[in-house]
Structures are given as C-alpha cells and as structure tokens.
Amino acid sequence: MGAFGLDPLVLGGLGIALLFVLLALGTHIGFALIIASAIGLAVVTGFKPMTDMVINSFYHKISNPTLITLPLFILMGHLASGGGISRDIYESLSLWLGKFRSGLGIATVLACAAFGTVCGASVVASAVFSKISAPQMRRQGYDKSLAYAIASASGAIGMLIPPSILAIVYGTLSGVSIGKVLMAGIAPGILVTIAFSLTIVLMSKIKPSYIKRGSTEYSATWAQRIKSLKSWWTVTIVALSIFGGMYGGVFSPSEAASVAALLISLIYLIRMFNGDKNKRKQDFRELIRCLNETAITSALIFFIFGSATVFSQFIVLTGLTITISELVIGANLSPIVLVIVFTVIFVVLGMFLDGISILCITIPVFNPIISAAGIDAIWYATIVILSVEVGLITPPVGLNLFAAKGVAEPDVSLEDIVRGIWPFVIAMLACVVILFAFPGIGTFLPRLVN
Amino acid sequence: MKMNLWEADRFLKKIEKALIVISWSTTLGIMFLTVIDITSRFFFNLPFPATWEVSEVLMPYIVVFGFAFTLSINAHVRATMFLNILPARAQKAITLFVYLLSCCTCMWLAWFSWIKFWRSFMINEEMMAAIRIPWWFGRFALPVGMAVFGIRYLMIIIKREV
Numbered sequence: 001m002g003a004f005g006l007d008p009l010v011l012g013g014l015g016i017a018l019l020f021v022l023l024a025l026g027t028h029i030g031f032a033l034i035i036a037s038a039i040g041l042a043v044v045t046g047f048k049p050m051t052d053m054v055i056n057s058f059y060h061k062i063s064n065p066t067l068i069t070l071p072l073f074i075l076m077g078h079l080a081s082g083g084g085i086s087r088d089i090y091e092s093l094s095l096w097l098g099k100f101r102s103g104l105g106i107a108t109v110l111a112c113a114a115f116g117t118v119c120g121a122s123v124v125a126s127a128v129f130s131k132i133s134a135p136q137m138r139r140q141g142y143d144k145s146l147a148y149a150i151a152s153a154s155g156a157i158g159m160l161i162p163p164s165i166l167a168i169v170y171g172t173l174s175g176v177s178i179g180k181v182l183m184a185g186i187a188p189g190i191l192v193t194i195a196f197s198l199t200i201v202l203m204s205k206i207k208p209s210y211i212k213r214g215s216t217e218y219s220a221t222w223a224q225r226i227k228s229l230k231s232w233w234t235v236t237i238v239a240l241s242i243f244g245g246m247y248g249g250v251f252s253p254s255e256a257a258s259v260a261a262l263l264i265s266l267i268y269l270i271r272m273f274n275g276d277k278n279k280r281k282q283d284f285r286e287l288i289r290c291l292n293e294t295a296i297t298s299a300l301i302f303f304i305f306g307s308a309t310v311f312s313q314f315i316v317l318t319g320l321t322i323t324i325s326e327l328v329i330g331a332n333l334s335p336i337v338l339v340i341v342f343t344v345i346f347v348v349l350g351m352f353l354d355g356i357s358i359l360c361i362t363i364p365v366f367n368p369i370i371s372a373a374g375i376d377a378i379w380y381a382t383i384v385i386l387s388v389e390v391g392l393i394t395p396p397v398g399l400n401l402f403a404a405k406g407v408a409e410p411d412v413s414l415e416d417i418v419r420g421i422w423p424f425v426i427a428m429l430a431c432v433v434i435l436f437a438f439p440g441i442g443t444f445l446p447r448l449v450n
Numbered sequence: 451m452k453m454n455l456w457e458a459d460r461f462l463k464k465i466e467k468a469l470i471v472i473s474w475s476t477t478l479g480i481m482f483l484t485v486i487d488i489t490s491r492f493f494f495n496l497p498f499p500a501t502w503e504v505s506e507v508l509m510p511y512i513v514v515f516g517f518a519f520t521l522s523i524n525a526h527v528r529a530t531m532f533l534n535i536l537p538a539r540a541q542k543a544i545t546l547f548v549y550l551l552s553c554c555t556c557m558w559l560a561w562f563s564w565i566k567f568w569r570s571f572m573i574n575e576e577m578m579a580a581i582r583i584p585w586w587f588g589r590f591a592l593p594v595g596m597a598v599f600g601i602r603y604l605m606i607i608i609k610r611e612v
Contacts, residue, residue: 024532027548028521031555038555051562059563059592062513065505068484071477071512251488258484265481295473299516300526306513354527 006043012320015040019311019361029357033307034058037314044317054310061309062302065254067172071298072257073163076238076264077119078290081128083268083283086115088231090132095220095228101211104140105147105200108133109154113193114232116158117239118264120165121297122392123403126155130404141212144412146203149420152404154196156389156428159355160189163242163257166355166385169305173312173363176377178253179246180446184382187441191434192386195427203423234267301356308360321368328369335373336436339380342366343387343432350391354399358388382442383435390428393421459605465598466522469515476511480504499580507577507588514595518602545612549603556600564593 006014015036022032034054041050061067080086090111097103097110111133112125119125130151137147159166162182171178204211220228242260245251251259272283315321328338342362349358370380392400395418405414435442483505487498520526533541569575570586577583606612 022548023529025544025548026528026530026533028526028528028552030526031548031552034559035551035555051558055559055563055566055592058559059510059589063506063509063588065480065502065509067509068477068480068505068512071474072481075474075477075481250492255484255488258481259488261481262485291474291478292470294477295470295512295516296520296523296525298477298512299473299514299520302513303517303520303526352529352531357527 009320009323011040011043012315012318012323015311015314015318016365023353028303029353029360030303030307033304033311033360037307037311040314041310041317044314053313057309057313058306062306064172066178066252067168067254067302067305069163069168069178069254069257070165070301071294072254072261073120073165073168074124074297074301075290075294076163076257076261077121077124077158078293079261079264079268079287080115080118080234081124082286082290083264083271085118085234085264085267086111086125086128087132089114089235090129092225092228092231094136095225098140099219102197102200102204104133104137105142105150105204105211106197108137108150109157109193109196109200112151112154113157113161113189114235116161116189117163117242118235118260119158120163120168122155122157122159122389123399124155125158126152126400127403127407129154131407134404135409138409143210143420144409145416145420146200146210147420148404148408148412148417149424150196150200152398152400152417153393153421153424153428155400155403156392157189157192157196159389159392160185160192160385162186163260164385165301166359166388167381168253169301169356169359170363170381170385172305173308173359174367174377174381176381177446180378181381181385182253183247183446184378184442185385186445188382188386188431188435191431191441192389192428195431196424199423199427234264238263304357304360308364311361312364315364321365324365325369325372329372333373335375338369338373339375339383339436342370343383346384346387347390347394347429350388351394351398353391355388355392358391359384376439376443378446379435379439379443383432386428386432386435390425390432393428394425395421455608459609462518462598462601462605463522466519466602469595469598470519473512473515476508476515480508480512500577500583503577503579503583507583507585510588510591510595514591514599517595518598521599521602521606542612546607549607549612553600553603553607556596556603560593560596560600563589563596567593 018039019032019036022035023029038050038054041053045053090107093107093111094104097107108129112129115125130148134147134151137150138144162185164182164185167181167185168178171181238260241263242256245259246253246256268287272280272287275283346358371377392398395401401414401417401421404417483498483501487501491497533544567586567589570589575585577585
C-alpha cells in the first residue's frame with residue numbers, strides 16, 4: 001500500500017490522470033509534468049521532502065553535461081540552413097534527378113536525408129525544405145498539396161538519421177547508450193527515405209494529375225552535375241567528423257557534437273567573410289538569429305526534459321511501473337504483443353503531443369516493463385522513435401505540417417498539406433511494420449560497435 | 451499605471467534578451483572548451499582539467515536562462531486542442547487559471563532554489579575536481595531563471611495577453 005493507504009496503481013494512475021487534465025487545460029507541458037508530480041510526491045512524502053526532490057531532480061537533469069549535445073546539434077541545424085547548406089544540397093540533387101517526372105520530389109527526400117546528417121530537428125528540416133523545394137516543385141507541375149506534403153514529411157527523416165534529438169532524449173531518459181540509439185537510426189532513416197521516394201513514384205503513376213509534366217529546367221550536362229557535387233563537402237566533413245569520431249572511439253557523443261558544431265560555425269564564418277559588406281551584415285544578422293533560435297529551442301526542450309525527470313521520480317516512488325510490470329508478466333503477454341500495444345499508443349499520442357513530450361511522459365512508465373519483458377532495448381528504441389515520428393506528420397498536431405504551413409506560399413492552406421500527407425503517413429507506418437518483421441534493420445549497426 | 455506597465459514590460463524584455471544572450475554564449479563557451487580539451491588531449495596528451503565539471507556548472511545557464519524569453523514569444527509547448535473547442539470566454543478563464551498556477555509554481559521553485567543556492571554560497575560548496583569549481587555558481591542560475599520566468603507569466607496575466 002502507498003501513502004494514505006492508496007494502492008500504488010491508484011496513486012500513480014491519479015497522477016497520470018491529473019497530468020492529462022492539466023495538459024487538456026492548456027498548461028505548458030513542462031509545468032503540467034511538474035505540478036502533477038509535485039502533488040503526487042507531496043502525498044507520498046510530505047511538502048518539504050517533495051520540494052527538495054523536485055528541485056534536486058530538475059537541477060541534476062539540466063546540469064548533466066552529456067546534454068550539451070542537444071543545443072549543439074540544434075545550433076548545427078540552424079547554421080546549416082541559415083548558411084545555405086540545405087539549398088546547395090537540394091540544387092545539386094535537382095541537377096541529378098530533376099529531369100525525371102518524380103525527380104524533384106525524390107531530390108527533396110534525398111536532400112532531407114543528407115541534411116539530416118547536420119540537422120537533428122525535423123521541424124527545422126521541414127520548414128527549410130518547404131521554403132526551398134516546394135515552390136520549385138510547384139513550378140514544375142506538382143500539385144501544391146503534394147509538393148508541401150513531400151517537404152513536410154521528408155523533414156521527419158532528419159530526426160532518424162544521426163544527429164537526432166529524439167535519439168538523444170530517448171537515450172538520456174531510458175539509460176540506453178546514446179551512441180547506440182543514434183547509430184540505430186541510420187538504417188530506419190534510409191528505409192524511410194526509400195519508402196518516401198517510392199511513394200512519390202507511385203503517386204505519379206496512380207494520380208497523374210499530381211505531377212503534371214516532366215521538368216525541362218533541370219536538364220543539365222554531366223559536367224554540371226559532377227561540378228555540383230562540390231557543394232557536398234560541408235555535409236561530408238561534418239558527417240565524417242560525427243560518425244568517424246564517435247564510432248571510431250575518438251569522441252563521446254557530446255564531444256562529437258562540439259567538433260561538428262564548431263566546424264559548421266567556421267564554415268558559416270568563412271562564407272560570411274567571403275561576401276561583400278552588405279552580405280556580411282545580412283549574414284551576421286542571420287548568425288545572431290540562429291544563435292537566438294538555438295537558445296529558444298533548447299529552452300523549450302530542456303523545460304519538458306527536466307520536468308519529465310521529476311515526473312519519472314514520482315512514478316518510480318509510487319511503484320506503479322513495478323506493479324504494471326508484474327501484471328504484464330503475470331498475464332503472459334508475448335513481448336511482441338506488448339510492443340505492438342505500445343506502438344499503437346505512441347502513434348495515437350503523436351496525433352496530440354510532440355515527440356519529446358511523448359517520450360518524457362511514456363519512458364518512465366513503459367521502459368521498466370519493456371526491460372522486465374526482456375525486449376531488445378535498441379530494437380524497441382528504433383520502433384519508438386519511428387512511431388513517434390509518425391505523429392510529426394499526422395494531424396491534428398503534426399508539428400512538421402505546421403512548420404511547412406508557416407513558410408508556405410500564401411495560397412497554400414494547412415488543409416492542402418494535410419490532403420497530401422496521408423500517403424506518407426501510410427509509408428511510414430509500413431516502415432514500422434517492416435521494422436517489426438526484420439528487427440535486424442535497426443540493431444545490426446549498433447551491434448557492430450562497442 | 452498603463453505607462454508604468456509598458457515600461458516594466460520593456461525592462462523585462464531587456465532582461466530576457468540579456469539572459470538569452472548569456473544562454474547561447476554559454477553554449478558556444480562549452481563548445482570551445484570541449485574542442486580545446488579534445489585537441490590538447492590528442493595532440494599533446496594533456497587533457498584540459500575539469501572540462502566535464504565546468505560544463506556541469508555552466509549547463510543550467512544554457513537551459514534556464516532561455517525559459518522566460520521563450521514564453522514571451524509564446525514558444526513553450528502546450529496542447530490547445532481541447533481548449534479550442536470551448537467558447538472564447540471559457541478559454542480565456544481557463545488559460546488565466548493555468549497561467550496563474552504556472553506563475554505560482556515558478557515562484558515556489560525560484561524561492562526554494564534560492565535557499566539552496568544561498569546555503570551552497572555560504573559554505574562555499576566546491577566540486578571534487580582537478581581545479582576548484584564552486585557549486586553555488588551553477589545553482590545561481592535556477593532561482594534567477596525561474597524568477598524571471600514567473601515574472602513573465604505575471605506580466606502576461608496583468609496585461610491580459612492570455
């Protein structure tokens with residue numbers, strides 16, 4: 001029995017119910033987590049110990065130096081888009097693929113995957129490519145709903161391919177090696193890239209009105225195409241420094257993030273000082289904007305993150321997870337059924353909450369059950385991250401959809417983007433099913449490294 | 451009264467902007483420190499002392515100092531789906547209530563984390579590291595960040611910007 005003679009299940013359940021009431025009332029997610037757990041902890045321990053617990057666990061989580069990876073990866077994403085790296089990659093891929101009927105769409109998907117190696121935030125990638133590639137696609141005869149849906153969906157690939165913010169959040173909250181979770185995202189990222197490219201080809205066959213004619217603007221000579229590969233050097237260097245350094249045992253993830261962020265910053269500064277005086281001024285303003293955006297994005301993520309640790313402590317203290325684990329094990333549920341149930345929960349939650357909040361709320365409850373059931377932690381991590389990603393492009397709270405709408409041309413409504421997004425949602429769910437059928441896709445790379 | 455409120459808001463905005471600059475400067479600082487550590491470790495076999503511990507003390511400045519500015523531009527995450535189906539007056543009343551609740555939570559956290567900082571400062575609490583690093587310096591970020599965060603909530607409530 002817990003405090004006030006309450007059963008742990010009831011106490012923990014009441015805490016979770018209060019959390020959802022606060023969320024429904026529109027409380028900022030960080031405070032919803034803190035208030036629900038503070039009340040719960042006060043019931044269990046009393047006011048003074050509760051206050052100590054809340055402040056100590058919040059402070060110790062946010063002062064964890066491993067988490068420096070988050071602001072640094074965010075900074076990389078902002079500088080890479082602000083410095084025109086995303087545009088260069090897209091232009092190069094357009095020269096290679098633009099002359100095919102679905103070429104520009106596929107170029108967008110591939111550019112997002114490549115941009116994913118320098119940017120770990122899918123919302124940033126969606127906004128950037130909705131600005132760069134979607135208007136180009138429309139000029140080449142793509143339906144507006146398809147053009148913006150491609151850009152908005154492809155942004156999600158960046159969250160799978162390292163550096164991925166979701167992978168860092170998952171690794172930190174669950175205790176699974178961050179390096180391994182990051183590594184596990186590569187193959188599913190490639191899988192989603194292939195699935196989205198096939199979806200675009202299929203869409204052009206099934207509904208020819210979606211992509212009206214082939215492009216002529218992008219017919220280029222082989223010399224031009226090969227010359228365009230020059231613009232890939234930044235992405236290559238940064239990707240090599242992250243992957244080579246981290247998996248070659250040279251750096252820890254936080255050190256890799258520092259080196260990569262410094263490289264991107266230097267590249268940005270070199271480009272800035274190479275321009276004329278006016279461009280230099282403009283680039284400097286952009287640099288300050290990128291730095292401010294980094295601080296803002298970090299603050300909003302860390303607020304939820306620190307608060308989730310407090311919530312996690314409350315859940316652990318009630319003994320809720322142990323009770324549920326015992327119930328689940330007692331019910332003899334097969335591990336696969338358990339993961340399917342959790343996956344459905346993630347996809348449904350993804351329709352209403354953002355990815356980081358979902359991880360923060362569910363990891364304290366679900367992960368002890370997963371380890372008690374003996375499920376492979378890395379495989380489960382890939383399933384979770386991919387399922388949460390589905391939520392990013394699913395209405396009504398698909399953050400990537402909002403990001404695309406935010407920068408879309410004036411005649412494009414949110415409904416237009418939503419109309420075009422469904423084939424990509426189905427493609428992503430198909431990838432989740434493939435990961436279930438072939439667990440090795442997510443786990444073989446992490447197993448190669450120690 | 452209105453003029454005073456406007457001036458107070460402008461002053462608060464200045465503080466928030468200063469805090470956000472400290473936040474990203476700290477990120478850059480840790481980035482440089484880590485790269486210097488890696489370079490001296492690999493090329494001179496001479497790791498920079500206490501990089502990890504210095505980062506630990508500085509991390510709260512990156513995190514907490516951005517809270518208030520992020521709220522001032524309405525960028526903190528909240529789910530408004532349920533609220534949106536309610537009549538406008540009910541929406542306003544509920545938002546006012548949760549903002550008040552959040553403001554009180556901020557002040558509560560600010561006050562008790564200040565007590566913790568003060569205790570740490572009075573005994574000059576230090577980290578066990580290769581160089582002497584004061585713990586209280588890191589602890590100072592939480593009360594300051596939370597207090598400004600709470601004041602921003604209060605300002606939104608007073609100005610009826612909910």
